Each structure stands twice: as structure tokens, then as C-alpha cells.
Amino acid sequence: MLTFAKICMVSLVAVLARWCVSLGDYSGAGKPPMFGDYEAQRHWQEVAVNLPVQEWYKNSSRNDLMYWGLDYPPLTAYHSYLCGLVAKYLKPDWVALNISRGYESYEHKLFMRYSVLLVDVFIFFPAVYWTFAARKPHLTDQDASVKSYLLMLLYPGLILIDYGHFQYNCVSLGLALLAVTSLATNHDVLGSVLFCLALNYKQMELYHAMPFFCFLLGTCLRDIRRGGFWRLVQIGLAVLATFATCWAPFLLDLDTAKQVLNRLFPFARGVFEVNSSLVFFLFSFQVHEKSILIPAFMLPLLIKDGQLVPYIAFMLLYPLLFNAFNPIRPDTAPPTDTQVWVNIFVTLAFCISCVGQVFLSLALVIFPPPAGLPDLFPLVISVFSCAHFLLFAAYFHYCQFTAGISVDHSHKTKAANGKHSKTFSKAMNKATVENTTKHKSLANKLKLRKKKHD
16 A cells, blocks of 8 residues: 555656646747647647548648658557547637648647646556566565656656657557566567557657567577467467557558558658658658657757756756665675676766766857857767767677576476476385285284184
């Protein structure tokens, strides 16, 4: 009961932090003609609720794809449709076809902010809780799962992008997190379905597809003689069924399905819609999706969106919270020389990162860029963030290849126990037979002696 109360308190704190950020401006506020991502999400609701499914991804006089055309997978479109239905019920002007472009009002802002909060609380919050609740209990800290839950929910990157800039990243990330936890708790089929849902909500999950595929395939092949093949068949059928369900309305017509794919993967888009479709997809896709900005240095975008104050508040408060509530697991064995050097490198890199972020933030806010280099600071920040990604990639690869292989020996233990049990039973039966034979022989000898005596 006490843990439940703590979870509720942490959840309320997380909701409060999100609502404080949402009080500020959003992407493209008051900036016609294209506005920003806030308008993109509103426009998708407008399209989805007023046009048949077959026209959602198709360019027409009623659906100008050059104006924030729908370019996310079907699950996002269905979500936009549901939000559009509610918006149309509350105030039809919010989603009136072709005449509601750039609609802005205080009431509509509340509606849009609530739409993010609703899916966040019902998808991302439970996903985070299950992730830490499913872990092994901390050896010395009974509140470790609650603290981890707090730190994950208050992570600045996701809050500033979803509630400041305006996105629904919490949906795809929540589904992906549920999928990871499902695999960690040996629910492979459920995890496969959840990841397919995440992928069908936002195509950025393609970057996580290879780890999921390799893990599931390796698990099935390792247990191929103990039902692994049948589990692989189950996973395959679950994946096909999930994709078929999500794409069903678009698979009735081949041209419609092709149009959806062309919108999701912009290889065929013209140079006027994106700079160069191939280069855009390979090098700028993640920036376009804002997913790259969740762990990166987001200050240039947040300044543009009027989110400087929330950014400063989170950058000051979150390190303090992390230092106070991070549940560090005690080491059961002394570190090796390599681990000592790795820990020193990680600590040094962390300090350099913090100092660099402070200096770049101050430079961007205080000093104007040179006249001939207007994008100097964003470029330096991009290089700074890229260096972080490379270092994190190297560090996590080191952790992966030095962690060893965890193999489930439970089936061997059961088999060994069964074998020992059978051996023990045979020995007991043999001993019983031998004892019975000895008793019979002794009884016969006593009978013979009695006869002789008589």
C-alpha cells in the first residue's frame, strides 16, 4: 500500500512537470503560413476526420500533401482520427476541412495538450512502471523501483519535445518500452506485437528493429530442440497478424498501399518538398522526426519554440534529482583494472559534457553569431551532440561485449533433477527387494531350526 501511494505521488509530480512545460508556446505558434508541428498534428486530425481512409495519404484538391501531408504510419493516422472525432464534437471549427488551417485558440491549445497527456499517462507511465517493477529487487534500497520510475518520467528530453515543441513520442516510446520489458520477462509473442504497434505508430522505431529481430531469432535458434521453432512460428504469425490489422484499410487497393509507403519513406518525394529525398532520409530523417532530439542538445529548437525557461529549469533540477535518487547497485566483486579505467573515462567524459553544455548554452543565448556565420552555434552544437552519440555507441558496445552470455539452464536443472530422482527411486526399490529377500531367507532359516529342534 505504501509503494502504491509513492507511485501515485511520483506520477502526480510527473504530470505537474509536464503541465508546467505545456503552459508555454509550441512549435510554430503564430508563425504563418506553415506554422509548425502543432499545426501538423491538428491538420492530420482535420484530414482523418473529414476524408475517407483511402484519401489520407493521397494528394488531391481536398488533401494538399504539400501542406503538412500525413507521413506517419497508419497507427498515427488512426490516433489522429480519434482525436479529430473528439475535436469535431467539442468544436467543429477546430477541424473544418481546408478552412481551419493555422487555427489557434486557448481552448484548442488545452485540447491538444490534454491529448498528449492522456496517451502519456495511459501508455508511457505504465510502461515505465512495469520496466522497473519487473526488475530484481534492489539489495539495499527498497524504494529503488520508485526512484527509477521518478527519474525516467522526469527525463527532460521527452517532456520538452512532447509538451513544449509538441509531439506524441510518448506513444511509440511507451509501446517500444513495453515490448522490451515483455521480452525481458519471457513474453516473446507479446513483445513482438507491441513492437509492431510501436513501428506502426512511428517509423523511427525502425532503428530499434534490428536488435529486436536478432534477439528473438537468437532466442528461438538457441532453443530450437526445445520448442524454439514453434515459438519462431508463433512470433512470425503474430507479426504478420499485427501488420495486417494495422494496414487492412490500405491493402484493399495496391495504389493506396504504394501511396502510403511513398509517404512513409520519402525516396520518391520531389526536391521542393524536401531538399533531396535520399539525402534527407539517410541523414536528416531522425531530425525531422524529432526522435534524435530526445537525447541530444535541443536548445536551438527550444529557443525557437519559446521554451528557454523550461529548458533552464530542467537542466538545473534534473541533475540534482538524479544525484539524489539514482539507486546505485552495490558491486559484489572488486573491479578489474580495465573497469577502473573505464569508470575514470566515463566520469571524465561526463564532466566535460556538462561543462561543454553550459558554455554552449551561454554562448547561444548571450552572444550573437558572426555576420558571415549565422548558423555557427547550431553547427557546433550538432558536432558536440554527434560526439556524444559516438561515445555512447562505443561505451554501450563495450558493455555489451563484456557482459557475458546469460543462458537459461533451468531445463538442464529440471532434467538433472528428474534423472537423479529416477536413480534414487531405482536404488530404493533395489534396496527394498534386497531387504525383503534377506528377511525371507532369515525367516526360512528360523523355520528349519525350529523343525530340527522339534
